[in-house]
Amino acid sequence: MGGDHGPSVTLPACRSFLDRHPDAELVLVGQAQALAPAEHWERCQLVHATEVVLMDDPVEIALRKKRDSSMRVAIQQVKRVDGVAAADACISAGNTGALMAVARYLLKTLDGIDRPAIASVMPNQFDGYTTMLDLGANVDCTAEHLLQFALMGSALVAAVDGKPQPTVGLLNIGEEAIKGNEIIKRAGELLRAAGQAGLINFHGNVEGNDIFKGTTDLVVCDGFVGNVALKTAEGLAAMLSNFIKQEFTRSPYAKLAALIAMPVLKHFKQRVDHRRYNGAALLGLRGLVFKSHGSADAYAFENALNRAYDASRNRLLDRVHERILATLQAREGSAGGSGEPREVVGSHQAA
Amino acid sequence: MGGDHGPSVTLPACRSFLDRHPDAELVLVGQAQALAPAEHWERCQLVHATEVVLMDDPVEIALRKKRDSSMRVAIQQVKRVDGVAAADACISAGNTGALMAVARYLLKTLDGIDRPAIASVMPNQFDGYTTMLDLGANVDCTAEHLLQFALMGSALVAAVDGKPQPTVGLLNIGEEAIKGNEIIKRAGELLRAAGQAGLINFHGNVEGNDIFKGTTDLVVCDGFVGNVALKTAEGLAAMLSNFIKQEFTRSPYAKLAALIAMPVLKHFKQRVDHRRYNGAALLGLRGLVFKSHGSADAYAFENALNRAYDASRNRLLDRVHERILATLQAREGSAGGSGEPREVVGSHQAA
Incomplete structure (x- = not known):
């Protein structure tokens, strides 16, 4: 029901997704009338919900008032009861804010995770993706949170991009370890220790331009910085795309040039098409939840379905949990010796 | 002497600058041999310095060891003694780090300014500029610092871009006043109060994409966030520019299309040419100091000279000082009544 376009986008995307994945089953959650077109689809179950969380509803409304919203009922489908979930x-x-709040309330966070985070991908110069988190769920992060993001993000890249040991960069304002504020410096120590303990593949500090250079598979940052970086990139891309359009329509000659350059420009456009990498993961919850861009069209929404499908097929939830447990165990192991549970990963390094 | 190319870039830029500004005088500071080509230039004075701060010299070296560096001697030229300075x-x-540290050490900060900041401009969709600060001098800022940045940045835009009451946006992760972390929320209150007291023209919160939308003339943020935003934008621009080059050389047809589209692509390139807006201002010091990009060519470096020239002709230093003094006075005025000096600007609002 959600997004700027609702079922007019989500239903065609679901139809196409089912056609392309003969082993997939969908549970569609929403108002009866809206779901009617999907009534006789194979491998598709309809679950009715009477209410809809609006794009500008405050979190409180989604959380306390609309108890039969499609959002809430959909999240409920992935809640495991005795190890089994409907989806x-x-x-x-x-x-987004409502989705995070309701998901957190219904599903709870995994053991060892203080706060869930939002992870998404940005394109890089290798025509690959750089995964980044947090993108806005947490505006104040401790060093410990940033370590948790690194663990969860590594599990995500391993599951979705098939890279077992993704490289991790800590977003900073210089490559040197002495750069940044106190939280970032401390996070650098924790990440370095986790790398030395074999829990992640830590590269070191990266800067904003490294996101697009593809210096690391994963970039870790607090939600404030991540959100500003994401929106700055979106804003620049929109401006440049507008400028290109303006230049190629400025005069009869420019229009002719556009016609001739069309195949080249089209290929360029496809290469940087943000719809291709739609679908952010809400990580750290006891269930998989993915967020599509609100303005997504059917093609973009289908890609969000694909990402969620890959993640669940590749056991993302278990992978996140395993990485967190390994870290907690490393911590307990070293805590026995040092009585300093916080320094875990650090003391492992010396072991 | 500085930058990636040294005098091979700076001297031609200075020559061209002198030619274009018949009323301008230059003081060139550097090693005797390097400055020799400028020996007989009119309106040009040479000041010799035996040492050079290297691009990778630690701040400590620039500050404590190289006491006769061109950087240090050049900064010394703008130090006012009994109200008079050589430049x-x-x-x-x-x-950059060395420049900021030495400038701060030699010139000191203005009354009412805790920390200097680095301000620069980004292009926006109106083919204008959005000024942004801080871009990396301060990795931990209080709400009070952000207010000082807003005052200094407003003075800069007024002096250089001729807008007497530039609009100010506070970089945040949402437009609503309740968004962001505690420091940002508190900064929002201070800026709102300063706006109501007529000290700045406060627009409200802006997001990363607003930099390029040109929503406000000025965007205020802490140096960590500002540096990440700047470098993210630089990284994306570099990637897109590479992709366009790759696409237009991919095949014989693409190369032909490039030839035909050349005038259009050239105009596009000029529009987003970052050399046009080279020259960051170090604000809050008792003297004007501008920083050119290290990789600047002669055209870019001349633009940095132009910005410094405009700033000094338009009394940037006095303007910054006046705005700070007005704020301090507003603060004292209201402090007399309420005994709450911190709430100054806030209580003015009620006055």
């Missing part, structure tokens, strides 16, 4: 992953194009 | 502004393409 493996939940995908929504709705209100 | 109105200092421009360097050298090591």
